[in-house]
Amino acid sequence: MYHRPRIIPLLLISNRDLVKTIKFANPRYIGDPINSVKIFNGKGVDELCVLNITASKENRTPDFEYLKDIAGEAFMPLSYGGGITDIEQIKKIFHMGYEKVVINTAFYSKPKLINEAARYAGSQSVVVSIDVKTDIFGKKRCFSTDGTIKTKLLPIEAALLAETLGAGELIVNSVNNDGAMCGYDIELIRSIAEAVSIPVTACGGAKDITDLKKVLTEGKAHAAAAGSMFVYYGRENAVLITVPSENDLIDSGFYRREGSQQ
């Protein structure tokens, strides 16, 4: 296990609102995105990933003006995904202060964009997001356009293709587990993490530190992303931004103490 794995809150944006979905549907209003970024910033989170979940579906380009406002509040690594279709948009996003772009829909419709982006900014700045749905027979398939369009690719095929095209990181999201707070799809994450040599960020299903730890050890993920876990609190899912503290993470054994072999 990486000695200080990244924990990444995933912020879903729809029409300048921060929302949270369940199985990629029924977005619930959580709050103001910029205010939330300020709170996450104050809590010193490792990284933030901002995804606009309606841009591709509604065929809209990124909301640059708003993205700039968000970046102005984030003194931590920041990535953005949603509605990215060409290299000029990508250049603009990097220029604003985002370290990484996250590409899903265009990865399937315009795979050359991954290559172009990697050549421009280096692989480490290009993340392909792989959204996977498992059907009732247990068959897994990749979906594009915020989980609405079924593609021909199996998860491992998509992962290897993304790596070949020059992506430097993958976010693997289980649509079935999204918002369910039932733990990650460990089998899915591990199968991909073992197939590629680039880092895999797991997403979908985290409830607590134990889930995060499990996906990093058993799932072999390089980083753990989550949505609900950081914006909901208690059994009634009250909206409250919470992030495990550095000390909690050390005490729970999540971070390996420097020098220890554990």
Added chain:
Amino acid sequence: MTVILDYDMGNVCSIQNMLKKIGEKAIISRNPDIITNADKLILPGVGSYDMGMEQLKQFNLIEQIKIHAIDKQKPILGICLGMQLLGRRSEEGNKQGLSLIPFDVVKFNFDCINVEEKGLKIPHMGWDYTQNTFDDVLTDNLDERQRYYFVHSYYAMCDDTENSLMSCKYGYLFTAAVKKGRIYGVQFHPEKSHNFGMKLLQNFVQRV
């Protein structure tokens, strides 16, 4: 006045944002008149080595940087790729670097280390703790458990340890910050490293 060099290679706005938070005025520019009057230069950079040198050349910044750092002996801070460009060359490309500090940029290679660590992925991405190799004004008064955000596949291999200001461990120890006179470079992203990076940037703009 601090000038953040704009050569279309990277997150200039995040550096400006953080300097603003510190209360330091910084201008993003590639205008020679502005650069000539800069007290300090920051050379950011996200991208590939050759592309970085090409862009610097295209905007006539190579000469400007050398005048500032060598002739005028004024401070400059390279960040990430910007740090790597301060060296002579890189395994990533064919172009010659700025050659302001004697180091070559090499790729992480875990072939010769023990099996347990072989699972390490490249790029080295995430937060890591660093250690100061010697006392310096740039690293003065930082948290004992200082940590920074790294994203890189290559690092500086200094000819002389006296140029290796900070070290970090990823599989093995590597140089995380370089220094020669008032020329500085950090492999990590201080502008993206919360209070830790803010203190370091504050040292650079207010004390170096």
